[in-house]
Structure formats: C-alpha cells, structure tokens
Amino acid sequence: MHSKVVEAGGSIFNRNKFVARLQQEPxxxxxxxxxxxxxxxxxxxxxxxxxxxxxxxxxxxxxxxxSSRSTKLVHGGVRYLAQGDVSLVYEALHERGLLLQNAPHLVRVQPFVIPSYSLFNQGFYGIGLKIYDWMAGKYRFKKTELLGKKTVKNLLPNVAADNLKGGIVYYDGQFDDAxxxxxxxxxxxxxxxxxxxxxxxxxxxxxxxxxxxxxxxxxxxxxxxxxxxxxxxxxxxxxxxxxxxxxxxxxQDPLVRPSQGVHVVLDKSFLKSETALMIPKTPDGRVLFAVPWHGHVLVGTTDTPLNSSSLEPTALEDEIHFILDTAGQYMSRKPTRNDVLSVFAGLRPLAAPTKGTNSTKExxxxxxxxxxxxxxxxxxxxxxxxxxxxxxxxxxxxxxxGQLSAKPCATANLKIHGYAKPGTEANYLNVYGSDAQGIKELLNQRPELNKKLNTAFPNTQVEVVWAVQHEMARTVEDVLARRMRVLFLNAKVAIDMAPAVATIMANELGLSDAWKQNQVNNFVALANQYLLEPYALTSVETQSSSQVA
Structure with missing residues (x-):
C-alpha cells in the first residue's frame, strides 16, 4: 500500500482529509x-x-x-413471492420505487420476458406477475402482459423457438451496484x-x-x-x-451462513436484445436471468451454501456448467466455456437458520x-x-x-450523489450522472487525458484521474473492478488496461515505479481468477501500455 498521497483538488470525498480528521483532537x-x-x-x-x-x-x-457482485437487479423478488414471502416482496417493491426516484442515473426500468413452452405455465406465471404489479401500487413500473410467440421472438431474437407457445413480459429495475x-x-x-x-x-x-x-x-x-x-x-x-x-x-454462534452466487458474462450477441430473459424454474428449482448490462450479457445466478467466507470467492466448476447448460436450453446460440468473458462469484449473507439445513431456500x-x-x-x-x-x-x-437525540429518517426522499434524470442520448458517461459534467470539465483542463484505455471499451484516461480525485480509488483493482466495471465485463481487456491505469494513478498520487509494478502484478493475478483460462500480459504490452500521459 502507498503512504504518499497528493490532495485531490478540493473534493469533499477525500481519504487524506478524512484521515486528518481522525488525527485531530479526540x-x-x-x-x-x-x-x-x-x-x-x-x-x-x-x-x-x-x-x-x-x-x-x-x-x-x-x-x-x-455488494459489487449482484445480478444488478433492483427488484421485489418474483421468486420470494412464489415462496409466499409477501411482506419481503411488498417492502422491496416499495424500496425499488424509491431507488428509481432517488438515483435515476443508475437505476432504470428493465423489461423481462419469461418464455413459455406450455400454456399452463404462461397462465400460472401471468397470474403471479399480475399480483406482483398490484403489490407495487403507485410504484409499479409498467403493466405485465401476456405475449404471443411472434412477439416473444421479436423481443428475444435468440430465444429457443422449438415448442415455444408465447410468454410474459414484466418490468423490474436494473442498476450498477458498485x-x-x-x-x-x-x-x-x-x-x-x-x-x-x-x-x-x-x-x-x-x-x-x-x-x-x-x-x-x-x-x-x-x-x-x-x-x-x-x-x-x-x-x-x-x-x-x-x-x-x-x-x-x-x-458467539455464527449468525449468518454464506450462500455463493455465480455469474458469467457473455458477448451481447448471445441475447441480441435490450430485453432480459428470465427462467423462473430450472431443473434444480433455481431462478436464472440473462440480463443486458453495459453492452454485455450477464447470466446467473447460482445458490450454493458454503461454510466459510472470503473477499475473493471463486466459482465452482459445477456452477459454471450449470449456468452455461441451463442458459443454452433457452438460447438458439448456446454459450460454451470459450465464450465466457468474465466469471465472478459473490457471497450472500443469509441469516442462519436455527436448525441444521443444507438448503439456502430455507x-x-x-x-x-x-x-x-x-x-x-x-x-x-x-x-x-x-x-x-x-x-x-x-x-x-x-x-x-446509543441514547442519541431522536431525529427523523431523511432518506426516503434524499437524492443520491450524481442524481440526474437520464437524457435521451445514450452515453457511457451517463452512469456518472451529474458528475459527467465534472469529467468533461476536467478533460477541458487536461485534454491529453482524452485517450481510450483500450479500443474494446469507451473508457478514457480522464476517468482514472476522476476516480482518484473524486471517488477515493486507491488501487488498480478499485478502478477497473468497481469504478469502471471492466474486470466484471471482460477480464482479459481489464488485464491489458492495468499498466496504463497504474501509470496514471502513480502520476496522480506521486507514487513509485515499484508501487506501479506491484499493482499490475497483483491485478493480473486477481483478474485471472475471473477467467476460465490463464491470461498474461506480454512484456511488449506492458511497455506500450505504460506510455501514457
């Protein structure tokens, strides 16, 4: 870790300033x-x-x-409604509405289609989702509708067509969790x-x-x-x-038991749509989603009970196989291991049961x-x-x-930093909300930062500087995993970006070449955990990528 840090141009969200406050009088x-x-x-x-x-x-x-490894859904939980957990669904639907209201730059309405291969299932899920709509009340996004086979094919061009009878479209929320x-x-x-x-x-x-x-x-x-x-x-x-x-x-007895959820990321061509695919019941009773996200397709998730926790959980081979095999049953183009751009695992902190069970459903x-x-x-x-x-x-x-003086909660209508209603123009900077203007102003001051980090992604060098100055990014991983999300979308591209990101960060923070090399080495090792086959930077790539601003 580094010890020398340059002050970040007046940002209120600044680690040095926060540490200084701890060092002041007790x-x-x-x-x-x-x-x-x-x-x-x-x-x-x-x-x-x-x-x-x-x-x-x-x-x-x-x-x-x-919190950076979710299915990227802001939702009431159709699955929990099926399990009869009405109070949880009602609460979540209310909160879903508040999130869209308070962070519209990050939360958006996402249509989901459930393809139906039997008329019974279409009626069954249609009724359940109508109840889901009703429970949302004034926070309902859009109305659930039954669809014919042709409409399903139009919305999901890559859906498996054999024995397709129709489907249901319903609406939930999607967001960028990190x-x-x-x-x-x-x-x-x-x-x-x-x-x-x-x-x-x-x-x-x-x-x-x-x-x-x-x-x-x-x-x-x-x-x-x-x-x-x-x-x-x-x-x-x-x-x-x-x-x-x-x-x-x-x-103390354990209060939580972790459950692992795994996602694989594929090229957008596997879905060919901005509509998400929802599979409500897989062979082992799980729910599976294929969701368009940042120009890619996110497919998951699993639900595997574990006995221990770690900051970097790894996907099990059985989980990867389950996702690819199940998704392939509903897609005309079936994904294989060679198509996986990134795979990541997250641990849900589920409240532990009072009696022994090996099922996370309980x-x-x-x-x-x-x-x-x-x-x-x-x-x-x-x-x-x-x-x-x-x-x-x-x-x-x-x-x-804590015997604190009582004050009312203020968050139901508190606009979250970056609040901005999305415009009609699609732009990858939209996830920054109102901060997008600040990034453009920084670029006007430092036009040399208007260079892409990699031709496969739109992100430019100015975003690295912004992440350091205004978003408390401290490592290459912070930038590529959680500020830009590249590691979660395409781990090989993230590895290729690492030397350039490390160089920019070292310049901004006044850090040594040794710090920079250590950061690149650490990140390459980490990113390989997101790949099914090992991938390494060549010395040529390392040298050329480090010639930046």
Whole structure:
C-alpha cells in the first residue's frame, strides 16, 4: 500500500482529509459503522443525514465484497413471492420505487420476458406477475402482459423457438451496484460523514460495565493504529458479521451462513436484445436471468451454501456448467466455456437458520437486526434493493441504544450523489450522472487525458484521474473492478488496461515505479481468477501500455 498521497483538488470525498480528521483532537462519534458494502453505506447515509457524527470504516474498498457482485437487479423478488414471502416482496417493491426516484442515473426500468413452452405455465406465471404489479401500487413500473410467440421472438431474437407457445413480459429495475455504492459513500460525505476504505477494525473497546465504547482500527495504508470512541457501534459487515461478533463474544454462534452466487458474462450477441430473459424454474428449482448490462450479457445466478467466507470467492466448476447448460436450453446460440468473458462469484449473507439445513431456500432473505448485551448492533441478511429500509430500522434501534437525540429518517426522499434524470442520448458517461459534467470539465483542463484505455471499451484516461480525485480509488483493482466495471465485463481487456491505469494513478498520487509494478502484478493475478483460462500480459504490452500521459 502507498503512504504518499497528493490532495485531490478540493473534493469533499477525500481519504487524506478524512484521515486528518481522525488525527485531530479526540472526538466521540455518535455512530461508528463497520463495513462499507450496501448495508453499511446505507446506515452511514441515514445516520449522517439525521445529523449524527458518523464514521464508516471498511477493511478493503467500498463494495469490494458481495455488494459489487449482484445480478444488478433492483427488484421485489418474483421468486420470494412464489415462496409466499409477501411482506419481503411488498417492502422491496416499495424500496425499488424509491431507488428509481432517488438515483435515476443508475437505476432504470428493465423489461423481462419469461418464455413459455406450455400454456399452463404462461397462465400460472401471468397470474403471479399480475399480483406482483398490484403489490407495487403507485410504484409499479409498467403493466405485465401476456405475449404471443411472434412477439416473444421479436423481443428475444435468440430465444429457443422449438415448442415455444408465447410468454410474459414484466418490468423490474436494473442498476450498477458498485457505482451506487460509491455514490452512497459520496452522499454520506456530503451529509458530513467520514468514510475510510482500507481501514480495518481489529477489535472492540468496552467501558467498565462491559458496554461497547468504540473500536480499535488500523490504517492499512500507513500502518497507523487508532482507538476510536463511539456512542454506538454498528456491525454491518455482510458475510463477515460473525468475525465482528466474535470480537464482542468469542463463543458467539455464527449468525449468518454464506450462500455463493455465480455469474458469467457473455458477448451481447448471445441475447441480441435490450430485453432480459428470465427462467423462473430450472431443473434444480433455481431462478436464472440473462440480463443486458453495459453492452454485455450477464447470466446467473447460482445458490450454493458454503461454510466459510472470503473477499475473493471463486466459482465452482459445477456452477459454471450449470449456468452455461441451463442458459443454452433457452438460447438458439448456446454459450460454451470459450465464450465466457468474465466469471465472478459473490457471497450472500443469509441469516442462519436455527436448525441444521443444507438448503439456502430455507434460509431467510429478510434482514435481521440484533443487539448484543454489550450494546453492539448487528444488521445482516436482506438484499441490495432494501438497503435503505434496513438502514432506517438500524438507526431507529441505534438511537435508543446509543441514547442519541431522536431525529427523523431523511432518506426516503434524499437524492443520491450524481442524481440526474437520464437524457435521451445514450452515453457511457451517463452512469456518472451529474458528475459527467465534472469529467468533461476536467478533460477541458487536461485534454491529453482524452485517450481510450483500450479500443474494446469507451473508457478514457480522464476517468482514472476522476476516480482518484473524486471517488477515493486507491488501487488498480478499485478502478477497473468497481469504478469502471471492466474486470466484471471482460477480464482479459481489464488485464491489458492495468499498466496504463497504474501509470496514471502513480502520476496522480506521486507514487513509485515499484508501487506501479506491484499493482499490475497483483491485478493480473486477481483478474485471472475471473477467467476460465490463464491470461498474461506480454512484456511488449506492458511497455506500450505504460506510455501514457
């Protein structure tokens, strides 16, 4: 990690400035949030927007774990409706509507078609989705419709046609998960919060009564240790909540059980459509989606119970085979291993069952809020779509536990950083929302940055500088995985981009050639975990790619 960092041109979302605030005179924070994924960021936004002194600490990068590895859907959950979890679906549909309202630059209405190969299934799913529409109430996107065979073929040109009877079209939401996480972090900063990535909580501190009074933490970049005081500490670490719970009570039973979801990414030609394909029941009872996303097709997901968690889970061969084989049954052009551009795995933090089970279908998707005897608050379970409601519930509890002055939740109508209604013109910079104008202004100041990082993608060098200056990107992985999403879309192209990105970052941050080479080596090793066959930079590629601004 680096230790020398240049100040970033006045950005409010700046790691150096946040670290400096920790080094000033000791402060008792109202709220310390541990974890920088969807849940933790949501809690931090809620706390800061109510006016509480808020600090969030994340051991890696924002959304490094599960929160950047979703199916990119903002949805009520058709699957959960079929399971009879009506309250979860109702809540999620309401939150889906608020997300579209508050972050229209990242959330959009996505049509889904369920192809039907029997008239019974068409009627069965049609009725269920009409109920789904009704439950959404005023937040309904568009009306579900039954389709004939010809219309299904028009919407999904590559759908398997043999025995096709028709289908159903319904509407849910799609988003960019990691981009939303970054925007939530920026929103929190604008509300007065302090957020630090690469800042690991190493323990909890307690008062003489055994109540949690703060955390011990280490800045992973500088190695400096901190003891930070708080009125309330919130454990929002996703699949790692058990680790923090053990800091409080070493004998604590696990609260969550991870379930692995895998996605493969294919070229857009496999779908040939901006309409998504939804397969409501696969041979083993799972749901499978093929979704257009950033000019590619995202296919998944699996649901595999695991016994341990890691920051970089890897896809199992059985999971890859299941996705390709099942998708191939519904596509006229059947994908093979050679067609996979990237494969990634994420771990869902499912609230653990009270009795032994090996089926994730029996584990609740609803969130759980737990207060330990020490006052440590843990929030776990849930899903991206309901992050805001989870945060609201958590802060209502935190106000009581931390004896904070009561203030109402302000997030239902809080515009998320970057808020901008999408224009009619398609532009890859649209995911930046209102920040797109800032990127254009930076480019006017530094026109030499108007160079593509790779001919296969539209991204230019100016975005790397923007990510460093305004989005707290600290590593090549931060930029290519979560600021630009290239690693998730095409891992080979991401590897080819790595030397250029490292050079630009080193120039911006005043870092050495050794840091740059280490970053490239680390990223190439990481990116190969997203590929089914190993891929390496050649020395020529490394040299030519590093000749940048």
């Amino acid at each position: 402060v008792i924070w109202d709220v310390i949030v541990v974890g920088g994924g969807a849940t933790g960021l949501g809690v931090a936004v809620d706390a800061a927007s109510r006016g509480y002194k808020t600090l969030l600490l994340e051991q890696a990068d924002y959304a490094k774990g599960t 981009r939303l996480a970054i925007n939530l972090a920026q929103t929190c900063a604008e509300q007065g919060g302090v957020l630090l990535n690469y800042f690991k909580v190493t323990g909890l501190t307690k008062d003489e009564k055994g109540k949690v009074a703060g955390v011990n933490a280490r800045d992973l970049e500088s190695g400096e240790e901190y003891q930070l005081q708080a009125k309330v500490v919130i454990n929002a670490t996703g699949v790692f909540v058990n680790d923090v719970l053990k800091m409080d009570t070493p004998a 584990i609740s998707r609803s969130h759980k809020l737990i207060v330990a005897d020490s006052g440590l608050i843990t929030i776990t379970g849930g899903k991206w779509t309901t992050y805001r409601k989870m945060a609201e519930d958590t802060m209502e509890k935190a106000i009581t536990i």
